[in-house]
Amino acid sequence: MNYDFNFDIHIMVNSPINIIKKLNLTNKTTVIVHNECGGVEESVNFLKSLNIPVGIAFNPESDISLRYHEIVKKILLMTVIPGFGGQKMIKKCVNKIDVVKRIYNDNVFVGVDGGVNLKTIHMISKSDFFVVGSEFFRSVDKGSYILDLKREYYRNK
Template sequence: MSPSSPRAIVSPSVLASNFAQLGDEIRRMMKCGAEWVHMDVMDGHFVPNITMGAPVLASVDKDVKDVFMDCHMMVSDPEKWVKPVAEAGGKSYTFHIEALADPSKAPELVDLIHSHSMRAAVAISPSTPSSAISTSLGQKVDMLLVMTVVPGAGGQKFMKECVPKVSELRERFPEKDIQVDGGVGPGTVGCCARAGSNVIVAGTALFGASDPKSVIDDFKKQVDEGKSVWGTEKALEGL
């Protein structure tokens, strides 16, 4: 593990929270050690579900002190929402490569996101190969997200066949944040961590836990332990 290895970060998905008490739920996760909160923005077009938009983000930003909103934009025309999300307090903006009419324009979108003082991230769905993220794009973004369920659909199981994509991206981008999202919990976080993920998104496993702090601590421990096998044959053992 090099001194520049990315740190372990846990980003609870608020979709599993009690929306009637959203501010309190986010503060609870932050108190338990979560550095970020994962805000799943779905538009009913790119994905079949509708969740929240900029007004909800703005309310959270106003209500919760020092919140880092990790905004996962499961939307069509992602460039359209950069300014509203930035003005609502978003700190990181993740777009799906599949949502772009012309994926070659992704670098321009990254520049737009950065011009609004947000971190930029690119996501790939389970059916999309990691090769869809070019080396130049991967170097330009701040984070790469590998979905381990189909975005927008609920009640899915963790798709372990997506984990090798984490390993491939880690080999190409050793110093980048690599996030996994979908069905991640105590029984599945280990393989993600060994493959190379350092940013863990989890919903029910955190908001539904009797002791979320212990779960968050365990996630971070598994990431730190996983770093010892990044880039080795052991990274994908057990899949």
């Protein structure tokens, strides 16, 4: 597959290695696996051996770990309990953006996933990226919605 942009693959399963080995990955792909899933270390080491950028996602109740600090390029903070879309953001999770930046010394990109919409985007302005799901797919004019999100996000940076 030829493409000239980077993208993330967010794998939310136990034993992510089984999925990862089936993917045609390049160094333009960051694979994000969940800290709480079984087989994370095996997945991280496999990706590292292929020089594929790695990210770790942390669930709302999880403590931020330094375990992979020399390997990961991205930390994805889940601000909802993973499992289904359309949930409201757990606002106390937003404070973890500062925690990650302090622990990882700004050496990773910090993202937020869960409950991100036009009403909550201002709260995550310290993040480096964000994921939008349900709200985007429910929007009538997707292009305008993305522009509005970007405008609100950068207004608060």
